[in-house]
Amino acid sequence: MQLREMALEAYSRVMDEGGYSNIVLNDMIKSSDLAPNDRGLLTEIVYGTISKKLTIQFYIRPFIRTKLKRWQKNLLDITVYQIVWLDRVPNYAAINEAVDIAKKWGGPQAGKAINGILRNFEREPLEDISKIKSETLRLSIETSIPEWIITHWKIHHGIGGAAEIAHALNDRPKMYIRTNTTRISRDALVANLLDEGFSAIPSEIQKDAIEVKGEVLQSDLYQKGFFSIQDVSSMLVNDALSPESDDVILDACSAPGGKGLHALEKVPGGHVDLSDIHEHKIPLIEQQAERLDLSGYETFQGDATKKVYPRQYDRIIVDAPCSGLGVIRRKPEIRYERRAEDVDSLVDLQLEILANIKQYLKPGGVLVYSTCTIHQMENENVAYTFMKENDDIEFDPFVLEAFDFEGPYRQILPQEVGTDGFFIARFRKKEK
Structure with missing residues (x-):
């Protein structure tokens, strides 16, 4: 397949078959012999088209006057994206290749239909979004x-x-890594990354975080376990958790293990249990722990709504299943997969998890609840409901220095410091 046909295939797998954009693209690139520049263009077309889908369809809709098959609509989407947003792709090249793909997939008539729509679209000015009356x-x-x-x-x-x-949430996401402070200091890691030719800037948001550019996963420093990939907003869970050296900790919804392993890096004399409902994800957590050369942990499969955990814990992390609206820039398709009615069932699930988990928290122990979403019902509402329904639970303030914040919960918005959208709340179990 040519590059644009690959883009159509990838876009269709994501939008029509529920594929994850990062996985679909990674699999496609691995199985191809695309040059680096072409890999970049393929990624740009697919991610860009997903991120602009509603805008694209607003622009192209007036030019569609016949019934089209799903793949034809997808082909129009990726081609309009190139025409409107990619200056380095000449319009004629994008259109000609779209017509060739249409002929290959649907015959001469399909090619003629796509050609007519795109030629008419190219000749006319874009529809004026500002004229839409509803804000x-x-x-x-x-x-x-x-x-x-x-x-x-x-x-x-x-x-x-x-x-x-x-x-x-439509900005390009920054890439952050988390220093494995059991192996190396952040300053030393930055120096090593710079020596290898990567861009590496210590983050002012979290003390273990480094903002990086480049294919750092190819670095020996990654293979040797000196760092992990994790957004800096997610690392702030550890700041709220504030683990102490001999704590026994549970990460109840752990996969792929980032928050629990971050805590493990901070408790040299302690222990962390990492559990997840999906059994096939447990080996992923173990692989990361082994790469990081960590000890003092146990992994096991468990449904956090009903799991009988093996011990009582000083601190518990509940990074709950959520609508994921805070990570739209990394998973652009999630905006179209979610529905308003999904939130109610997620809230019920989140509260069910918290009700079960709190039984395993020691009196005086700390529970940190987090989500990667920006939705009041899943965040503040869940936090207050959990406390209201459990008279042995109270809010427990924590500090986020980069936000000049002290309080029991914080919604982090993506425009504040360029992170993912994230919510963190901290509770304490009352002493008997």
């Missing part, structure tokens, strides 16, 4: 984030705040 629909089309999400953000952050969140 939520206008922002939805402008940022390609479904209107129900925009409406929720507007209720809680105002339309200006909703716009800031939506635009920030």
